[in-house]
Structure formats: structure tokens, C-alpha cells
Amino acid sequence: MADKILEVEDLSVEFATYGGTVKAVRGVSFDVNRGETLAIVGESGCGKSVTVQAIMGIIPMPPGKITGGTAKLNGENILGLPPKEANRFRGVEIGMIFQDPMTSLNPTMTIGDQISETLMVHRGMSYTDASRRAVELLDKTKIAEAAKRAKQYPFEFSGGMLQRAMIAQSLACNPSVLMADEPTTALDVTIQAQILELMAELQRTENMSIILITHDLAVVARMADQVAVMYAGQIVESGSVDDIFYRSSHPYTLGLKEAMPTNKRDGKKTLTPILGSPPDLFHPPTGCGYFARCPYAMAVCEHHQPEEHHLTDSDAEHQARCWLQHEGAPHIKALNQPGADQRD
């Protein structure tokens, strides 16, 4: 059994708005193993960012509210702690990097000072020591002329460099978990490749776990060990990266794959869009969230929440929240269903 560093169970988050209550995350459970990468994939608005923000304790409350669940870091529940206690682990045990480095760093502080601040607050270092360490960290994230760069302000950095600086900051206290919320979405492919390689390398050297939030399946294929596919505030399928790509067991996972071009030479495949839009989370559907868009939807899906079905097709844990995994369900050719010998 792999060493679990973070165990999230049944996490639910709501937001009170003028229009009513949005149930953004509806009972999400997952584990993160030490030294591995878990990718959380899904469309905008599916609750993937809210999930990690809730664990990190950075959801503004109100309007946000964690309505249930636990998140255990090394066995200790860290969900919904008061800020003072939360500061023991956030930024220390768990580091975080954001999608848009330009707006996530303070424009009026030098890069070096922003990194040293972390060290002074959490480690009680002196300014001089912290500044020296900040330069080392920038060096570690492969920023050339780190000493000079540390004295510069965010506007003097390019997008890729800022993302490196933010990684340096998140590594300041040697976290055991790094949460990365769409870290490369704003970057060019060439810079994306650099940042992903840097993250993979740091993971190896520091034995760090990574939670990677992304909507890009190619990035998932490049980085992930485990994958959780989210839709409408729930995890609809989870498993090893190979389970998700080669033994897709939920129609939504299949839909995402069909909507993307591959780099295969043998002619063009036709892209199949997922029609319609995600359900209104002010009034989440009583049945399966994907019902309205699912090409294989059955009568049962409309009003009955699908159970989580455990698949036994690989050694790893592979789960899908879909009625088609029920033993009485019809066989769908494109879908991985135990008992049927279809594989794509």
C-alpha cells in the first residue's frame, strides 16, 4: 500500500450568493500518495480550484462555507482550522502556486523579499538569512543571475520567470505537498515544457507530492500518476493515469478524450464536442450531473445519484460514478466495463 500523505473525505463546499446557494463541491474524496502527482481534471466551474482552496483554507468565508468532510494531512485533520492554526501547515507543509503569477505576487515588493517573507514568518529567520536563502531558492528554480533577480520587481519578470519565482516561494519551507492550480495555462508550450520539467525534477529531488489542477489532458498525461476527473462538483472517475486514458469508465472522461485532437499520424480523427453545458449548481440535479449531456444516459440516471463503482481491472484503485458500471447496465462499446472485453 502506498504511503498516503493527504486523505480528503467527503468534502463539500457551498457559496452563499444573492441568487441562492451554489453547491460548488459536493462530496469529494481522494488520497494523495507521497512523492506522487495527482491531477484533478475538469472544465471551468467544475469545482477543482475550490476543492484545493478549501483544503488550503483560503476560501473567503463568508460567502464560502465548508459544509462537511475532512482533509487529513499525515493523519491530522486540517480542514476548516482557524487561521492561526492553519498557518502551521499552509505555506509550510503545503505550498501552493497559482494560474496567473502576475496577479498572485505583490507588485510593490521585490521578488526576493516576497520569498524571504515566507521564511521570516514561518521559520523565524532573520532578514539577512532569509534573503540569502531566497537567492538559493531562485537558483534552484533555475533563474539565471538569481542574486540580481531577487532585487527586481514582478513587472521586470516574464510570465515563465514569475511562475518559477512563485515555485521558489512555495518551496521555501520544504513542503511535502505542492498544490498547483493551472500552473501553465497562461504560458506558451515551450515555457510550459520548462515549468513542467522543473516541477517533475523538484518532485524527484524533494520527494514532494503534487496536486496538479488542469483542464489539459496532455499535461495530465505528461505529469500525473493518479487522476481524478471532476464534473459538476463531484469526482466522476478516479484511478491511475493509465486507467483514465486506456480504460476510461465514465462517459464524461470518454467525452473529454474524444473532444481533443491526438498527435497520431494515421489520419484525422473527428473531434466530438460535448454538447450542452454543465448543470446549474444552484439547484444540483438529484440524479447524475452529467445526465443532460451524456450520450448513453438511461432512465435511472435522471433521478438517482449513481453509486461509486469500484473497478477491478487493474491493481490500482479505479472508481467511476456511473450507472453504466452497474452489473445490470447495457454494454457500451467505447466504455470500459468489467465483464465486457472491450478496450480501446
Next chain:
Amino acid sequence: MIETKDLAKHFQVGRGQILHAVDGISMKIQENEILGLVGESGSGKSTFGKALIGLHPLTSGSTIYNGHTLPTKFNAADHLKYSKELQMIFQDPYSSLNPRMTVLDIVGEGLLIQGKVSRNDVKEQVADWLGKVGLNADHMSRYPHEFSGGQRQRIGIARAMIIQPRFVVCDEPISALDVSVQAQVVNLLEELKNDLGLTMLFIAHDLSMVRYVSDRMAVMYLGSLVESGPADEVFFHPQHPYTKLLVEANPEPDPASERLRQHVPIAGEITSPMNLGAGCRFADRCPQAMDHCRNVTPKITFIAENHTVSCHLFDQS
């Protein structure tokens, strides 16, 4: 159908500094083809697209459209004349739609400006086009903020297409959209190309998508064209060192092949387009750069009938 000769667009940015956004691009786009244009941000793709249809006055060079040379600087009459045939779909579906106009006004405005149609006809045509792009006629009286990103992008497409142009510049029409919606927009563009015989310049930075959409593909770096050819040729047999690195950096949605791949990212970042001199623009980042590359601008070399590369490694002499 549309051809550029040594097209250049420089911007004066004050203090005598010149930003070389596009520098000497010669390119041909054939009737009824989709030419994909890729490159990093800051490589001048959008500026090139805009200059091509007269939205930027040219610094030098020329654009030839169906045998006529287009004016280097469009005046109001030129815009009116050419906007019937040359249209553009903008990158950002949020800032490119006027928030104070209804969808009917946004999509129908072009028709009214072109004249020759009554208000009722406009309404009919707008309804028709909204249907074609997957929206419905009820949406006509709504404002842009009531739509999602994908829907807005489709409003932008309807606005460009209602004029029934011959040539459309699509500037990153899908990069702001979710994967599931990207496929819808891409399929729609292909359909329009086949049904209406459209010619398109498809600008994007997503290599896999460009390869999927385009007949031919062109790669830009710092304002210059480094390689162009049939999409599959450029994608699977890249010749220019920059194209090779770009293709290598492009991840594939397949874990098995990602595990096999060597991850050697391209070093450095795109340099500043200020005050550029002679020499190959990519020389500073190129793993195969020679002294020669830093001093002499490479010429376009044909390595196959319709596959060109601008690189000294391919010089015959």
C-alpha cells in the same frame, strides 16, 4: 488568393525605439484552404493577421488580394469596400463584443453598414446565422454578458460570417474555451469552410489543434516566418530547429508515449523584438547556431515543392 510580399509592421514605441512586430513575411494562401499560423506569444502572429486585412497600416511590403494590391493604409472607403470580403474573428470574446449592444445589433451591424438590406431582412439573417453557429433566434435581444465564453465566441463568428466574406482571419478563436467547446467551434469552422468555400488564416498556439484544423501550417518566430508547408509535413517532419523544439515541447494526451519521450525543454525565452538587426532571430536559442547565423539573415529555402524553411542549415551554397 491572398499573398503578402515582404510584409512588415513596425511600431514606434517612443525614444526612437522600434518594435519589429512583423518583419518581411512573404506568404501565399490558396483559395479554400486553412492556413494555420503558430508561434509563441510575442512572435507577431496577431499583428500579421490584422495587417493582412488592413487593420494595421503596413510599414513596408504589400498584400495582394485576388490580383489587386491592397492599399498600405486603409481609409474609411477602403474598409467599407474590403470588409465585404475580408473579415476577422477576434481572440478575446469578452473585449471584442460591445457590452452595450444587443446580439442583434452586434451581428447585424455589418449588414446595415454595407447597406442594401432592410431592418427586417437583417433580423432574418441574424436569426439564420445564430442558428448556424448553434445559438437560437431568441438570443437576439440579449446582451453579451448573458452568454458564456463559448457562446460569445460563436457570436463573434456569426458577426464575421454574416457578411459572407471570402477570407477570414481567425485569431486564437479557441484558446479561451474549454476543451469540450473547442471541438464545437473547430467543427463549425470546418463546416463553414466546406459549405461556403471560405479561405482562412487560423492563428493559434496549440500545435495539435492547428495541425488538426489546417491544410497548411506556418511557424513564426519574432516577426519572421521560419517554416511553412503541409500541416502533417511540418508537424511530423519539422525541419527548422525552432519548429523541432516546438513540436518536442508539445505534450500529447497519451501517458504511454509521454513516458517514452525525452523531456529536454527548449532553453531561454523569446527575446525582445526591439531594434532588431540582421541575423537569424532564433540564433540565441538555437542549439545548432553557427557564427554565420548571428550576422546574416537566412533566406527562404524550398526543401520540397511546397515546404519552405528559413535557416542557414538548409542553404545550398
